[in-house]
Amino acid sequence: xxxxxxxxxxxxxxxxxxxxxxxxxxxxxxxxxxxxxxxxxxxxxxxxxxxxxxxxxxxxxxxxxxxxxxxxxxxxxxxxxxxxxxxxxxxxxxxxxxxxxxxxxxxxxxxxxxxxxxxxxxxxxxxxxxxxxxxxxxxxxxxxxxxxxxxxxxxxxxxxxxxxxxxx
Amino acid sequence: xxxxxxxxxxxxxxxxxxxxxxxxxxxxxxxxxxxxxxxxxxxxxxxxxxxxxxxxxxxxxxxxxxxxxxxxxxxxxxxxxxxxxxxxxxxxxxxxxxxxxxxxxxxxxxxxxxxxxxxxxxxxxxxxxxxxxxxxxxxxxxxxxxxxxxxxxxxxxxxxxxxxxxxxxxxxxxxxxxxxxxxxxxxxxxxxxxxxxxxxxxxxxxxxxxxxxxxxxxxxxxxxxxxxxxxxxxxxxxxxxxxxxxxxxxxxxxxxxxxxxxxxxxxxxxxxxxxxxxxxxxxxxxxxxxxxxxxxxxxxxxxxxxxxxxxxxxxxxxxxxxxxxxxxxxxxxxxxxxxxxxxxxxxxxxxxxxxxxxxxxxxxxxxxxxxxxxxxxxxxxxxxxxxxxxxxxxxxxxxxxxxxxxxxxxxxxxxxxxxxxxxxx
Numbered sequence: 294x295x296x297x298x299x300x301x302x303x304x305x306x307x308x309x310x311x312x313x314x315x316x317x318x319x320x321x322x323x324x325x326x327x328x329x330x331x332x333x334x335x336x337x338x339x340x341x342x343x344x345x346x347x348x349x350x351x352x353x354x355x356x357x358x359x360x361x362x363x364x365x366x367x368x369x370x371x372x373x374x375x376x377x378x379x380x381x382x383x384x385x386x387x388x389x390x391x392x393x394x395x396x397x398x399x400x401x402x403x404x405x406x407x408x409x410x411x412x413x414x415x416x417x418x419x420x421x422x423x424x425x426x427x428x429x430x431x432x433x434x435x436x437x438x439x440x441x442x443x444x445x446x447x448x449x450x451x452x453x454x455x456x457x458x459x460x461x
Numbered sequence: 462x463x464x465x466x467x468x469x470x471x472x473x474x475x476x477x478x479x480x481x482x483x484x485x486x487x488x489x490x491x492x493x494x495x496x497x498x499x500x501x502x503x504x505x506x507x508x509x510x511x512x513x514x515x516x517x518x519x520x521x522x523x524x525x526x527x528x529x530x531x532x533x534x535x536x537x538x539x540x541x542x543x544x545x546x547x548x549x550x551x552x553x554x555x556x557x558x559x560x561x562x563x564x565x566x567x568x569x570x571x572x573x574x575x576x577x578x579x580x581x582x583x584x585x586x587x588x589x590x591x592x593x594x595x596x597x598x599x600x601x602x603x604x605x606x607x608x609x610x611x612x613x614x615x616x617x618x619x620x621x622x623x624x625x626x627x628x629x630x631x632x633x634x635x636x637x638x639x640x641x642x643x644x645x646x647x648x649x650x651x652x653x654x655x656x657x658x659x660x661x662x663x664x665x666x667x668x669x670x671x672x673x674x675x676x677x678x679x680x681x682x683x684x685x686x687x688x689x690x691x692x693x694x695x696x697x698x699x700x701x702x703x704x705x706x707x708x709x710x711x712x713x714x715x716x717x718x719x720x721x722x723x724x725x726x727x728x729x730x731x732x733x734x735x736x737x738x739x740x741x742x743x744x745x746x747x748x749x750x751x752x753x754x755x756x757x758x759x760x761x762x763x764x765x766x767x768x769x770x771x772x773x774x775x776x777x778x779x780x781x782x783x784x785x786x787x788x789x790x791x792x793x794x795x796x797x798x799x800x801x802x803x804x805x806x807x808x809x810x811x812x813x814x815x816x817x818x819x820x821x822x823x824x825x826x827x828x829x830x831x832x833x834x835x836x837x838x839x840x841x842x843x844x845x846x847x848x849x850x851x852x853x854x855x856x857x858x859x860x861x862x863x864x865x866x867x868x869x870x871x872x873x874x875x876x877x878x879x880x881x882x883x884x885x886x
Contacts, residue, residue, distance in 0.1 A: 341472045345479045352483045352492055367491035371498035374476060378499075382469050382605045386549065386568065393539075393569030393577045396547070400570075403603040407505070411498035419494045435485065442481040449474055449503065 294384030294397075295333050301377040302329035305347050308370055309354035318357065321350040333381045340381050344374060364423075368415040372408045379404065464609040466506070473499050473606075506606050515543030516571065518550070518596060520615040527585055529624040529708075529717075532561050535593065535617075537579045541571035547601040550579065556707070557587040557621065585621040587708035588716060588762055593617030622758045623713075626721040626869045631729070632859075632876050634692035634788035635813045642691025643729040652686035659685060693734070693747050693784045694726045697807075699793030699800045700739040703766050705824030711794035714819040714865035716761050718792055721869055723757045734782060735760050738800060740769030744782045772799050775806045788813045794821045795849050808858050815859045815876050820846070823864050 306322040306329070325346035332340025351370065383400060431437055477496045484492030516539060523534035537550065551566045563581030571577060585591070594617060600609045637646040645654045658671055661681035674682040696719050703712035719735070726733045727749060734747030735757050745760045775783075783789070789812045793800045808814050822839050829835050850860045859880045863872035 337468065337472055341475055344476055348476070348480050348483055348492065348495070351495065352487045352489065355489045355491055356487050362490050364491065364494050367494035368498065370491075371495040374495065375498045375502050378469070378472060378476070379502075379604055382472075386601075386605070389564055389566060390549070391564045391567035391579055391581065393567060393571075393579065396568050396570045400547075400603070407502065407604070408498075411501040414501045415494055415497035418497055419490070422490070435488065439485050442485050445481065445500075446474075446478055449477070449500070452503075 294380060294387050298333045298377055298381040298384055299330055301373055301380060302326060302333070302343070302347075305329070305344070305370070305373050305377060306350065308366070308373075309347070309351040312351075312363075312366075313354040313357040315354075315357055318350055318354045321346060321353060325350055329377075333384065337382060337385065340378070344378070348374075364419045365416065368412050368419065371415055372412045375411060376404055376408055379407075464607050467601075467606055467608050469605050470503070470506070473503060502604065503606070505602070505604050515573075516541040516545050516548065518598070518613055518615060520593065520596070520617050522593075522617060522619055525618065526620045526622065528622050529585055529588055531621075532582050532584050533619060534580055534582050537567075537596070538576060539569055539571065539579065540576040541573060544573050545569070545571040545600070546603050547605075549599040549601060551597045551599075552593065553595075553597070554583060555591055555593075557585065557589050557591050558583040558619075559586050560584075585619070587713065588621050588623040590762060591619040591621060593619065620759075620762060623716045623720040623761055625724045626717055628721045628725045628870050628873070630870060630874060630877070631722065631725045632788065632790065632815050632873060632880065634694065634731075636786040636788075637688075637690035637692050638732065638784075638786060640691045640730075640732075642689060642731060644690055644692055646688040646690040648688050648690075649685045650688040652688045654687040654689070656685045656687045658682050691729070691731045691749070692726075693732045693787035694722070695734040695736060695747060695783055695787045695789045696722055697736045697738060697789055697791040697793075697803075698761075698764055699791070699795075699797070700737050700764055700766055701797035701800055702794075704794060704796060704821035706828035709824055709827065709865070711796070711819050711821045711824060711865075712764065712766060714824070714863075715792040715794070716764055717865075718817060718819065718863070718869055719764075720758065720761055722790060723754060723761075727754050727757075733757060734787070736778060736782065737764055738803060739767045740771040740799070741773050742778055744778065746782050747784065747787070772802075775803050775810070783812075785811070788815070791816045792819070793817075794819055795846060796821060801849065801853070804853060804858060805856060808853075808856050815861065815880065816853060817861045817863055817872070817876070818846075818850070819863050819865045822846070823866060 303326065306326045309318055310322055325343050328343030328346060329340055332338070332343050477499050480492050480496030484490065519538045521536045527533055537552070539548065539550070548569045548571070549566070550569070554560060554565055561582040561584040565581055567579045569577050569579070595612050595614050597612050598610070633644065637644055649656050658674055659682065661670065661683050665683045669683040671682045671684040698715055698719055700712060703710040705711055707713070723733050730749060732747040732749045733753070735745040737743040737760065745757055748756070789807055791804055791814065793816065795801060795818050804814065804816060822842055826835065826839055850862065853860050859876055861872050861876040863869065
């Protein structure tokens, strides 16, 4: 489980290097990989910081390369992020435990289904966004995007708080 | 069972937030698209249920009664009436048990009607009644975003008896009882050990005639035999205090020695009793046989240090528990002076008394970091013990100093010599 997570983290940090293989990107990628591996072994927060750094590396690579948006690659990278996080978490839970028959197979099946669904969903959402953006030209687009991000995060936070059981 | 969100949700939200912020600040849509799968993944919360409780647990032990050092296989059977996504089970082990093989935590996925067996092996490191008791269960959803926890009490009583140390020779009692046993009594009667020769009187059996003596003196003589009798042995265990680190404390050593003496004397058909001195007395009346051995081992299982200000006199122990003819073997590290007072009292009452003292010094040395100060303290302690032992010996009490790392049999051999001399070391 941990090996699979380690391989996924290599995939995560090497994707931006394929886009722009500058020294800064490679350096940032190496640091992100180190944090990811450490996080897989030690604790999830360290892994999260490694993944955030990998996102930064991706942003830097995109900024350096310029060019048209690569949405399919981005959706694939998103799927890698999701699967890496869940695999590392399961690896942490399974470490030092007896695994019953069929646990790994069931988890793998679920992971493949989720990866396919979320990847397809992300692609569909981005396609819809492209169609909407060509049909509708909004002034102050960056401000609207920032507002959209803020609304999304607040909505997620509210949704999660609503699911939390009441304190005794 | 109440479901709650796991820290993994916070991790997902953190990455999503960073992705969105980076996307907006860099003006690249790819970063927003990259975190979309994570956002969509959050939609699974509550869909893959953790509310299912259609599963049952059963625990079985390979042996309910074992000796120290034995291994026990714990088998937990998980049966599901409904599909179970991911069930995590954890069985905390008490300090008297050590995991020998397998894991005491397990993850299981079950289909409806399926049942899974989970096995692990534990080693029993210390005597006592062990209750495996509560099993903690955590039901995860597939993604690990939500979990529900519960604790289930399952019967799992394990009795770990002290392992008897090997003993071939035991201190012989000076006084016998009326029942048949393995000791040659001074009194004459039926037996196989030849005693005195006397003139034949009507009623003597022909097979007892000593033909060699009869031919020499031209008169019939018979050989008399010594009776073979048993004895009463009372083990007196000092549970006032203990020294050293578990599972190698003075009390552990004392209990192992008591178990060995119990098994040894009962095998010789003697009656064995037990008095536990923990301030007040707790006792098991002398008896013999297999069932009585179980009773004594059960009492040894319970033996533990119990702090008490109460100090009872030996005179309070009934005669049926402490028969006047009994051999009393007191097992004590000689740390608490109350026990010494009880020993002096017993000796003054004319009991055949042997003190077996498991030395606390090597046990404490093993548990502490070596230093010059510890060496000095141990030397002073050894001198103090020596002074106490001398004081007991001056009162005619046989004293046996026993290093628990050494074989018990060698120490008890010293006891026999000391009792013969009348002064023991």
